[in-house]
Amino acid sequence: MKTQVAIIGAGPSGLLLGQLLHKAGIDNIILERQTPDYVLGRIRAGVLEQGMVNMMREAGVAERMDREGLVHEGIELVYNGRRDRIDLKALTGGDTVVVYGQTEVTRDLMEARAASGAMTIYEAANVQPHELKGEKPYITFEKNGETVRLDCDYIAGCDGFHGVSRQSIPAEVLRHYERVYPFGWLGLLSDTPPVNHELIYAQHERGFVLCSQRSASRSRYYLQVPLTDKVEDWSDERFWDELKTRLPQDVADKLVTGPSLEKSIAPLRSYVVEPMQYGKLFLVGDAAHIVPPTGAKGLNLAASDVCYLYRILVKVYKEGRTDLLAKYSELALRRIWKAERFSWFMTTLLHDFPDADAFDQRMQRTDYDYYTSSPAGLKTIAENYVGLPFDEVG
Secondary structure, eight states, X not given: OBOSEEEEOOSHHHHHHHHHHHHTTOOEEEEOSSOHHHHHTOOOOOEEOHHHHHHHHHTTOOHHHHHHOEEESEEEEEEXXXXXXXXXXXXXXXXXXXXXXXXXXXXXXXXXXXXXXXXXXXXXXXXXXXXXXXXXXXXXXXXXXXEEEEEOSEEEEOSOTTSHHHHTSOGGGOEEEEEEEEEEEEEEEESSOOSSSSOEEEOOTTOOEEEEESSSSOEEEEEEEOXXXXXGGOOHHHHHHHHHHHSOHHHHTTOOOOOEEEEEEEEEEEEEEEOSEETTEEEOGGGTEEOOGGXXXXXXXXXXXXXXXXXXXXXXXHHOOGGGGGGHHHHHHHHHHHHHHHHHHHHHHHXXXXXXXXXXXXXXXXXXXXXXXXXXXXXXXXXXXXXXXOOOOO
């Protein structure tokens, strides 16, 4: 088999890159080790930055998002019971976010790819990239008991934190930066109306809370919990009771509860690997970085990697600008570190840290007071939340 760009991973970043390249006339094949149903079964983020929304439209897959997605012009922060609304639209000159689940993004991209006739190979086992520093890289994988070779010009590693792409780069080449947080998020999905029309990020002495949503009738709530907790420890009744305890009374009084559709606990970490490129291999999304979900940046950051790699590859194939390939890592990392900083900031600002002393607690409270009472502070939160602009590729 032969293609121009081989993409490892059929999650939203791999599918989005494949769709954009296909529309630009650049041949690509996606390899995915899981089944389509497994990929669609992942419960993930639901807040799309302005830049992600624009890319979905550029890829020609925004029809359902534009029809069903919920445009949010602000978010609410709560600290010690005090509620502050961040007017995203007013503070950024018109930018907003769209609440539209990652599962729906993935579904739209999968349907668009199937309609285009572009090839996705699911249940591709033992995927291995080869000759990454050579002129003719290729990938081998197993399908139906046979070993297949896929020749290509470039490889995009969109296969997540545990995927083979980053592991294919020699260890001595990579630098790892990591912060592991001493707590996790317990998430509950329910077919209940959201408690608020905009997202609520709430600090509480018992732990952080996020009131999120997937639609006008489906809600997603999160509680900060110790890393030692297990999902089995949390009945639906216990979850709802704890959520009400941590929310301001006027919000808790409006909460509609119901049976959970899904519950899970996710540990929080900040992680970046540098560089994001090795020869003809380019790391995209979670293969290169993880952010705590407090800043709503995970999917959006993967999309920004896609944007840079897509624009570079278009210039390579249309204009012969192979010199731009070496700029991918630098461009992507500049935006990644800013998003990592914002996610770290929001996590530090709103969570209860077990080892925080009295000084740390006063600094957290003062930070919150400054950012929510200063026009510059409010603008900083707003412009980071809706997403910083992309740098020019060149």
